[in-house]
Amino acid sequence: MSPQADFERNYFLKDIPLQIAQDKYQNHLLDIGALLKKETEIISIKDSVGRVSSQAVFAKISSPHVTTSAMDGVAIKYESSLGATETRPIKLIEGSAFLWVDTGDPVPEGFDSVIMIEDLEKYSANEIIIRNPVAPYQHVRKIAEDIAAPELLLQQGAIIRSLDLACLGAAGLSDVKVNIPPKVCFIPTGTELVKIGETPGPGQIIEFNSIFLSALVEDWGAEASVRNPVSDDPTLLEQALLHSIIDCDILVVIAGSSAGSEDFTSSVMAKLGEVIVHGVAIRPGHPVILGSVSGKPVIGMPGYPSSALTTAELFLKPIIYGFLKSNEIxxxxxxxxxxxxxxxxxxxxxxxxxxxxxxxxxxxxxxxxxxxxxxxxxxxxxxxxxxxxxxxxxxxxxxxxxxxxxxRSEVNKTLLISGSHDIALDILASELTFAESGVRLISSSVGSVGGLLALSKGYAHIAGSHLLDEETGEYNFSAVKRHMPNEKVRIYD
Amino acid sequence: MSPQADFERNYFLKDIPLQIAQDKYQNHLLDIGALLKKETEIISIKDSVGRVSSQAVFAKISSPHVTTSAMDGVAIKYESSLGATETRPIKLIEGSAFLWVDTGDPVPEGFDSVIMIEDLEKYSANEIIIRNPVAPYQHVRKIAEDIAAPELLLQQGAIIRSLDLACLGAAGLSDVKVNIPPKVCFIPTGTELVKIGETPGPGQIIEFNSIFLSALVEDWGAEASVRNPVSDDPTLLEQALLHSIIDCDILVVIAGSSAGSEDFTSSVMAKLGEVIVHGVAIRPGHPVILGSVSGKPVIGMPGYPSSALTTAELFLKPIIYGFLKSNEIxxxxxxxxxxxxxxxxxxxxxxxxxxxxxxxxxxxxxxxxxxxxxxxxxxxxxxxxxxxxxxxxxxxxxxxxxxxxxxRSEVNKTLLISGSHDIALDILASELTFAESGVRLISSSVGSVGGLLALSKGYAHIAGSHLLDEETGEYNFSAVKRHMPNEKVRIYD
Missing domain, CATH: 2.40.340.10 (MoeA, C-terminal, domain IV)
Structure with a gap:
């Protein structure tokens, strides 16, 4: 569609404040029950990292499940060791006074402590000598000292981490009930789109938003799918939207570069369902469209990548966490x-x-x-x-x-160079990052004078400068004197 | 093996300091060329999140690849607008002085700026009127303003993130060359092991370390596989080790609970290859064994979960990042x-x-x-x-x-209750976490007096206390007075 043909159309969106847009949309989704989906599945704990527990997880067995020896040696009653000294050792007889145990063996009934094999002296085939008293429960792992079943291991809505698998395993769990991730379907629109790997002609644009956004929503715990791009044609978009809405939980229409395509999205969404918000007072991302079709959230996302990212974080991410019933980290x-x-x-x-x-x-x-x-x-x-x-x-x-x-640890290793840019800095940055130190060098191009000013104000570690003093024909000296009068300067040749 | 049979054996490991152990092992692995593996593969950028670039990635095309209009409207030369005012508008004729453009269209040769359609007045079929001057490059995306090919996009060794996919796509890349993750094989050992899901008898232990450690190494970018557990038998361990070393890059033998099994691991490793370190002065994790077989790193990891975790972080993680040729974050x-x-x-x-x-x-x-x-x-x-x-x-x-x-954001939302524990706190913790606030409640059990002391020192937000004053028969009042003399206390019934 040529803009000329559409000259009289009202191009002004009524941008509303962000908080109002978020609240309006959230209330709408609650009203239509869009977030009520409660599907869960039971999966092996092996596959559970990154998933969200759909209910509180309790220990099935205690850990350890019996009192066990923590060492190789002998189990005794601690009382039988009391009074033993270097010079007045105590002799114990196997069976009644001690029993041999390996690490991990249950401590036999009637015994309460373990003496390590290296602290023992053998006296005869079935007798040992001890020369030190023993504390109760020495070298013993008491039943349930780690986990006391049915102790709470994970709360409902917890995002399961690798570090959680040890206690799940120790507590006798082999599987865990988790929420099924929402399916997010992306529909790229725009006649001008070409696929990644193709060389775009003039006026064509590479369609990479769907790849970028898919990766993002998968970071947030959702499942992503992408439809083939739809040309700028309201009928085709309507068909694609009706077809796609069936199999997904959240639908995202990615606008092409043309402002017209956003209008198609809005009118198609309004025809098939509801448009709740069209235009939010944010930058980038203001032409975002928030609505629903068939009781499911549908977002019309601006096609500029930075706008797409911002609107995804502001509007799509909370819906995904809503489906997952988990607090966003x-x-x-x-x-x-x-x-x-x-x-x-x-x-x-x-x-x-x-x-x-x-x-x-x-x-x-x-x-x-x-x-x-x-x-x-x-x-x-x-x-x-x-x-x-x-x-x-x-x-x-x-x-x-x-x-x-x-x-933050990466940020903490950052050197900031401000001022005049030079390609040598890129090479240096690359060398530094790959060095063991892992130092990052970032540069802020503000010109030579800007760099010196930044340095003098404590806004940079290093300044890049090449300022010619036309009177003396020298570089930098007079500029450094002028902009950094209070600093001691050393010159290297 | 019963500990009695082995009574004369030297059980003392020569624990060496951590830094020396790490350096010794690193040098050994360098000496035998264990980290030299340089396999790479080319994968679609769609699948590249979390992978490590094996070489610097440069832009194939600039973004935008031609100068394009950022708005729907008309392209003009900015000079032709100079002097336009509300009262003295300038009239432009289509073709020579302006051309209609859509957002994303190339700016036609000879033009440099765009006026938005909503800022125009139509005068006739092929004439427009403008009432404001235009800045050069207004509403125009200059060629390469985002990416100037062959600009550096990712450095060698970069861990690719979702946020990086947009610039890769915009720069015309559909695939990227990445390092192949090292294969880590885990061999659990111990006659006492049972699988997760089985109920352990007395003296039996659930084998969950391999699941926990597999998830960890996958977090670090490696590929994990797990062999069936091997009983405490040096011959069987030798067979398993020889068999497993073929297909993996790093082998980890997870000790059972028995100290004896560590000795098997050490002697089998020494027989088949080299043991460089046996015993490091760390806690937990001191019986760790570091060596190599067939030019590949082999680690004998203690079987206690916390020991396994610590040694994995200290010794296994750096090897994985070494293979990936990436700085550990x-x-x-x-x-x-x-x-x-x-x-x-x-x-x-x-x-x-x-x-x-x-x-x-x-x-x-x-x-x-x-x-x-x-x-x-x-x-x-x-x-x-x-x-x-x-x-x-x-x-x-x-x-x-x-x-x-x-x-850190999770830590920042934490309430710390110190003192006497109560099951009600667990219930409260669960409710709070699931509330929208996402507040975490953690408790530190130090007894009633300890809680009041912690509160008075600023070491806790809340203290749990139930201290009976036997003289008055009242709870807490006198203890609070004694331990927090300088605080104003309000009492709620």
């Missing part, structure tokens, strides 16, 4: 100082991707390249900050909260 | 204050599992139930602290570094 957050001023439009909540480095005891956050269509800056970012709708941006030096998408 | 670490005194033997590095809660601005760490055989405390722990070999333990109130096995 919130990533680590780091208080940081903004290393650069960032302007942001009033009235929109902005989700800004940043890199973070620890400089002089503070974490410094710098924005990555902004834009809804960016992908490399997603990959390079360390996390996201939220700029509230009622803010015009963030001042340099103000405190922000970064929600990390990396381990 | 170190988990998050938290500086905490020890809430309880912990004694630890001199001469051994102890790895102590702890729970952590934020109390009054400090993180407070309390030990979980110690012991090599414990499993539930592994699952319940939030992380591990290392007590150095030259330390007799940790004083209450001293600073420790906790290596977390949970997200």
């Amino acid at each position: 919130v990533p680590d957050q780091i208080k940081s100082v903004m290393g650069k001023k960032v302007a942001s439009p009033l009235g929109e909540e902005e989700f800004l991707r940043v890199v973070v480095a620890p400089v002089n005891g503070d974490y410094i956050a710098n924005p990555t390249t902004r834009g809804a269509a960016m992908t490399l800056s997603i990959s390079k970012s360390d996390g996201v900050i939220k700029i509230p709708a009622n803010s015009e941006g963030i001042e340099e030096g103000s405190t922000v909260l970064v929600t990390l998408n990396r381990q | 170190v988990p998050d670490q938290i500086k905490s204050v020890m809430g309880k005194k912990v004694a630890s033997p001199l001469g051994e590095e102890e790895f102590l599992r702890v729970v952590v809660a934020p109390v009054n601005g400090d993180y407070i760490a309390n030990p979980t139930t110690r012991g090599a055989a414990m499993t539930l405390s592994i699952s319940k722990s939030d992380g591990v602290i290392k007590i150095p070999a030259n330390s007799e333990g940790i004083e209450e109130g001293s600073t420790v570094l906790v290596t977390l096995n949970r997200q």
